[in-house]
Amino acid sequence: MSHNYTIKDIAARANVGTTTVSRVLNDHPYVSDEKRQRVLNAMEELNYRQNLSAKWLRSSNTGLVGFVTDAVATTPYAVDIIRGAQDAASEQDHVLLVVSASDTSNSIEDAIEFLLERQVVGIIYAAMFHHAVDLPDNIYQVPTALANCYIKQRDLPSAVPDEFIGAYRATRALLEAGHRRIAHLQVVPPASDAREGRLAGYKAALEAYNIPFDASLCIETFDHRSDENFNITQQLLAMDNPPTGFFCANDRMTIATYQAIMHAGLSIPDDIGVVGFDNQLDVVQNLKPQLTSVQLPHYEMGAWAFNQLLINTSEPIQAKIDCPLVARASV
Amino acid sequence: MSHNYTIKDIAARANVGTTTVSRVLNDHPYVSDEKRQRVLNAMEELNYRQNLSAKWLRSSNTGLVGFVTDAVATTPYAVDIIRGAQDAASEQDHVLLVVSASDTSNSIEDAIEFLLERQVVGIIYAAMFHHAVDLPDNIYQVPTALANCYIKQRDLPSAVPDEFIGAYRATRALLEAGHRRIAHLQVVPPASDAREGRLAGYKAALEAYNIPFDASLCIETFDHRSDENFNITQQLLAMDNPPTGFFCANDRMTIATYQAIMHAGLSIPDDIGVVGFDNQLDVVQNLKPQLTSVQLPHYEMGAWAFNQLLINTSEPIQAKIDCPLVARASV
DNA sequence: TAATTTTATGGTATCGTTACCATATGCTAA
DNA sequence: TTAGCATATGGTAACGATACCATAAAATTA
Numbered sequence: 001m002s003h004n005y006t007i008k009d010i011a012a013r014a015n016v017g018t019t020t021v022s023r024v025l026n027d028h029p030y031v032s033d034e035k036r037q038r039v040l041n042a043m044e045e046l047n048y049r050q051n052l053s054a055k056w057l058r059s060s061n062t063g064l065v066g067f068v069t070d071a072v073a074t075t076p077y078a079v080d081i082i083r084g085a086q087d088a089a090s091e092q093d094h095v096l097l098v099v100s101a102s103d104t105s106n107s108i109e110d111a112i113e114f115l116l117e118r119q120v121v122g123i124i125y126a127a128m129f130h131h132a133v134d135l136p137d138n139i140y141q142v143p144t145a146l147a148n149c150y151i152k153q154r155d156l157p158s159a160v161p162d163e164f165i166g167a168y169r170a171t172r173a174l175l176e177a178g179h180r181r182i183a184h185l186q187v188v189p190p191a192s193d194a195r196e197g198r199l200a201g202y203k204a205a206l207e208a209y210n211i212p213f214d215a216s217l218c219i220e221t222f223d224h225r226s227d228e229n230f231n232i233t234q235q236l237l238a239m240d241n242p243p244t245g246f247f248c249a250n251d252r253m254t255i256a257t258y259q260a261i262m263h264a265g266l267s268i269p270d271d272i273g274v275v276g277f278d279n280q281l282d283v284v285q286n287l288k289p290q291l292t293s294v295q296l297p298h299y300e301m302g303a304w305a306f307n308q309l310l311i312n313t314s315e316p317i318q319a320k321i322d323c324p325l326v327a328r329a330s331v
Numbered sequence: 332m333s334h335n336y337t338i339k340d341i342a343a344r345a346n347v348g349t350t351t352v353s354r355v356l357n358d359h360p361y362v363s364d365e366k367r368q369r370v371l372n373a374m375e376e377l378n379y380r381q382n383l384s385a386k387w388l389r390s391s392n393t394g395l396v397g398f399v400t401d402a403v404a405t406t407p408y409a410v411d412i413i414r415g416a417q418d419a420a421s422e423q424d425h426v427l428l429v430v431s432a433s434d435t436s437n438s439i440e441d442a443i444e445f446l447l448e449r450q451v452v453g454i455i456y457a458a459m460f461h462h463a464v465d466l467p468d469n470i471y472q473v474p475t476a477l478a479n480c481y482i483k484q485r486d487l488p489s490a491v492p493d494e495f496i497g498a499y500r501a502t503r504a505l506l507e508a509g510h511r512r513i514a515h516l517q518v519v520p521p522a523s524d525a526r527e528g529r530l531a532g533y534k535a536a537l538e539a540y541n542i543p544f545d546a547s548l549c550i551e552t553f554d555h556r557s558d559e560n561f562n563i564t565q566q567l568l569a570m571d572n573p574p575t576g577f578f579c580a581n582d583r584m585t586i587a588t589y590q591a592i593m594h595a596g597l598s599i600p601d602d603i604g605v606v607g608f609d610n611q612l613d614v615v616q617n618l619k620p621q622l623t624s625v626q627l628p629h630y631e632m633g634a635w636a637f638n639q640l641l642i643n644t645s646e647p648i649q650a651k652i653d654c655p656l657v658a659r660a661s662v
Numbered sequence: 663t664a665a666t667t668t669t670a671t672g673g674t675a676t677c678g679t680t681a682c683c684a685t686a687t688g689c690t691a692a
Numbered sequence: 693t694t695a696g697c698a699t700a701t702g703g704t705a706a707c708g709a710t711a712c713c714a715t716a717a718a719a720t721t722a
Binding site for chain 2: 049050051052053054056057062079082083086090095096097098099100113114116117118119224225226227229230252253255256258259262263280281282283285286287288289290
C-alpha cells in the first residue's frame with residue numbers, strides 16, 4: 001500500500017501553486033502550456049491519484065448515481081438494465097451505486113436513505129417486470145428516473161417497453177406466415193402492464209386481419225410450471241379447430257410448448273408457428289428450431305433513465321421504448 | 332431539494348459541542364444519556380443526514396468496495412455473484428461499486444484505476460465462467476479477492492466452484508438410477524477449468540462404479556447451437572449400444588437434448604435420464620419433466636470474496652465451494 | 663484526605679480538494 | 693498615455709466530518 005500523494009506534493013515538485021495543479025486537473029483555462037506540462041510530468045512521476053472524497057466534499061457533486069431495484073437477482077434481465085445505465089453513466093463520468101431492495105416498501109425507503117447519505121446526485125429505480133410501482137417520499141429529494149416501471153402519479157420520468165407494438169409485431173409475424181388461428185398464452189399474476197399491453201397488441205393485430213377475437217384461444221398460465229404449460233398446449237392442439245400459431249407471453253414457457261407440439265407429432269415451423277417474448281438468448285438459441293421472439297429494450301431503458309437524470313426537465317416524460325421482433329426459425 | 336444540515340447545526344440546536352454530536356453518530360463512549368438524547372432529537376427534528384464524503388476524507392475509509400467483472404452482461408449468472416457480494420457487504424456497512432470491463436486487459440486496468448481513484452478499500456474481481464485470469468499490476472494496490480476465477484500466480488485469494496464434486500454427483504445420480512452407459516456433452520472453447528473439472532468428476536464417478544471410460548460417449552459441442560446439440564444427441568441415441576444417461580455440461584444444451592430424445596420416441600426419465608449443470612431456473616423449471624441439475628455456488632462465491640477482503644490474511648486462500656445437486660424429475 | 667482513574671465535554675487542527683480573492687503581467691482600444 | 697481587458701498565477705478560506713488535546717467533574721483507590 002503505497003503512500004498517496006496530494007496536489008500539494010505535485011505543486012511542490014512542479015514548482016507551482018496548488019491552484020494551478022487543480023486547474024490542470026479540471027481543464028480550467030489560464031494555465032500556460034509550460035506549467036501544465038510540468039504539472040503533468042510531476043503527476044506522472046509520482047503516480048498521483050486524485051482523492052475524490054475531498055473533491056466531492058468541496059464541490060458537493062459526487063458523480064454517484066444510485067441504482068435501486070426491487071429484486072436484482074430473480075431475473076437475468078436486470079443485468080441489461082444495469083448495463084445500459086452503466087454505459088450511459090460512464091460516458092458522462094458518473095458511477096452507479098447498485099443496491100437491491102426486497103419487496104417491502106420499507107426496504108426501498110432504507111435503500112434510498114442509504115443512497116442519499118452517500119450523496120448520490122440522482123437515483124434510477126428499475127423494476128424487474130413492467131408494472132406500476134409505489135415509491136416512498138424520500139425519493140423526491142434527488143432527481144429520479146424509472147426504468148421498466150412507472151409511478152401512478154406520473155410525476156417522475158419513466159421508460160417502459162412498448163408492449164403493444166411488440167405483441168402486435170409478434171402476432172403479425174404469425175399472420176403473415178398464413179396462420180389464422182393464433183393462440184395466446186398469458187402469464188398470470190402479478191397483474192402487470194406487460195400482460196395487458198401484450199394482449200392488446202395481439203387483439204389489434206388480429207383485428208387488422210379481420211379475424212375475430214376468440215377467448216378460448218387465450219389462456220392464462222404460470223411461469224416456471226412446465227407441466228401446466230405442456231398440458232395447456234396439448235389441450236389447445238386437441239381442439240376441434242386447433243390453433244396453428246402460438247404467441248407466448250414469454251420465451252421460457254415456449255420450451256414446454258415446443259415439447260407438446262413435438263409430442264403431438266407436429267413440426268415447427270411447418271405445421272405450427274411459435275413466437276415468444278423477451279428474446280432471452282439462453283432459451284431462444286437453444287430451442288430447435290431457434291425461436292422468433294420480441295426483444296425487450298432493457299439496455300435502452302437503463303440508458304434512457306440515466307440520461308433523464310442529467311437533463312432534469314420540469315415535466316416528467318413518460319417514454320415507451322420500441323420492442324423489435326427478432327426473427328429466427330420458428331415461424 | 333432541501334438544505335442539508337451539518338453537525339454544527341445539530342450541535343447548536345442540542346446545545347452541545349460538535350465533538351459530542353460526532354460521538355453520538357459513531358457510538359463512541361463518554362456521552363451522557365441526557366445529551367445523547369438531545370442530539371438524537373435534534374437530528375430527528377432537522378432530518379439530519381451525514382455527509383459521508385466528509386467522513387471519508389477525514390477517516391480515509393470509504394467503505395466502498397469495487398466489483399469488477401469481465402462482462403457483466405453476457406450471462407445471467409453474474410447477478411448472483413453480485414448479490415452474494417452485496418449482501419455480505421451490506422451486513423458490514425459496505426457498498427459495492429460495480430463496474431464492468433470488456434475483455435481487453437487495458438480496460439481492466441482502467442476499471443481498477445477508476446476504482447482506486449474513488450478510494451475503494453478493496454476490489455472483488457468476478458469472472459463469468461470458471462477460468463484462470465490475468466490481472467494488471469495495479470490490482471495489488473488494495474486488498475483483492477477473486478470469485479469464479481483464479482490467478483496463475485495464486486497470490487490472491489480466490490473462490491471457485493468445486494466442479495469435480497458437482498460432476499461426480501451428477502454422474503452418480505444417473506448411476507444410482509441404474510444407468511450404465513452415460514454420455515457426457517462438453518462445451519468447447521474457451522478452454523476452462525469448468526470443463527476439465529466436470530470431465531474429471533464424470534470419469535471418477537464411472538470408476539467408482541467400475542465402468543470403463545468410453546471416449547465415444549464424450550462429445551464436444553458449442554453453446555447456443557441447438558441444431559448441433561440436437562444432432563449430437565440423435566447420433567448418440569443411434570449408436571449400437573446407445574447411452575441411457577446424459578450428463579450435459581450446462582442446462583441450456585439440455586433443451587435440444589430433450590427434444591432429440593422426444594423425437595426418438597423415448598421418454599424422460601423412464602427410458603433416458605438427463606442431468607444438467609448450472610441449475611439455471613429459467614431453463615430447468617420450464618422443461619418437462621423438470622431437470623435435475625448441479626447448482627453453481629455463485630452467490631456463495633460472491634459472499635466469500637467479500638469476506639476475504641476484510642479478513643486480509645497474509646496467505647491467499649484458494650477456496651473450492653461446494654456444488655450441490657438439485658434433484659428434480661429428469662432422473 | 664489526597665491521589666488516581668474513569669467519565670464527560672468541547673475547542674480546534676486537519677483530511678485533500680476547489681472557490682474565491684488578490685495580484686501581475688501583456689495587449690488592445692480610446 | 694491611460695484605461696480596460698484577457699491571460700496567468702498563487703495564497704487562503706472554506707467544504708463537513710473526525711482525531712487529538714485539554715479540561716473538569718465524579719468515582720474509585722490508597
